[in-house]
Amino acid sequence: MPNSNSRGRIYDLHIHLDTHSPVRFSPSDYYVALLEFGIAAAGFVMHDAVPAYEPLEGIAAYFGIECTIPRTGARRRKADYSLAHAARGHDLADLVGDMVRERIDILAHPFAPGTLCSDWDYLLDMMSEHTIAIEYNASYGGPDWIYERADANGVQITFGSDAHAPDQLSIDMPPFVTPLSELPFAAHSV
Ligand SMILES: [Zn+2]
Numbered sequence: 001m002p003n004s005n006s007r008g009r010i011y012d013l014h015i016h017l018d019t020h021s022p023v024r025f026s027p028s029d030y031y032v033a034l035l036e037f038g039i040a041a042a043g044f045v046m047h048d049a050v051p052a053y054e055p056l057e058g059i060a061a062y063f064g065i066e067c068t069i070p071r072t073g074a075r076r077r078k079a080d081y082s083l084a085h086a087a088r089g090h091d092l093a094d095l096v097g098d099m100v101r102e103r104i105d106i107l108a109h110p111f112a113p114g115t116l117c118s119d120w121d122y123l124l125d126m127m128s129e130h131t132i133a134i135e136y137n138a139s140y141g142g143p144d145w146i147y148e149r150a151d152a153n154g155v156q157i158t159f160g161s162d163a164h165a166p167d168q169l170s171i172d173m174p175p176f177v178t179p180l181s182e183l184p185f186a187a188h189s190v
């Protein structure tokens with residue numbers, strides 16, 4: 001059942017076209033599910049690669065890259081936006097310099113298994129200064145306090161389902177998610 005986000009329209013900026021198997025999806029494979037959920041804006045990503053653009057009628061489509069940080073060799077190419085995926089075993093506080101250098105827009109799943117943060121104050125300060133948003137990831141979640149602190153520090157909070165297939169979409173958006181129209185890369189087009 002669609003829920004309504006009182007602070008903005010329903011969006012999902014972490015929808016995979018590549019998967020962890022040889023299966024590939026196109027944006028149109030997600031179309032019916034997106035409409036059913038009432039998702040008004042969809043961000044499609046691939047790991048360390050930029051997806052091919054494909055418009056979807058009635059849905060604002062964005063195309064992004066999920067960069068492994070520290071970078072594993074893939075070069076960043078032009079995308080609407082970028083997610084940072086921290087490599088396992090790394091400390092997010094140590095990686096924020098890499099995120100700034102790579103001009104990352106959103107730190108993806110800060111609570112994915114294998115990532116840690118030794119200094120949230122420093123991380124959020126740097127993210128605020130460099131306009132890097134933090135993702136609320138429906139697959140990995142995270143404690144509300146960090147998002148409340150992010151909000152208080154002026155760090156924007158994006159929503160991502162991290163779906164790797166159309167049946168994994170989610171619209172369980174917490175109330176602290178930043179409206180799409182306030183995100184720098186999206187503001188010009190919504
Ligand atoms: Zn990831």
Ligand SMILES: [Zn+2]
Nearest residue numbers: 014016066162
């Ligand atoms: Zn992902």
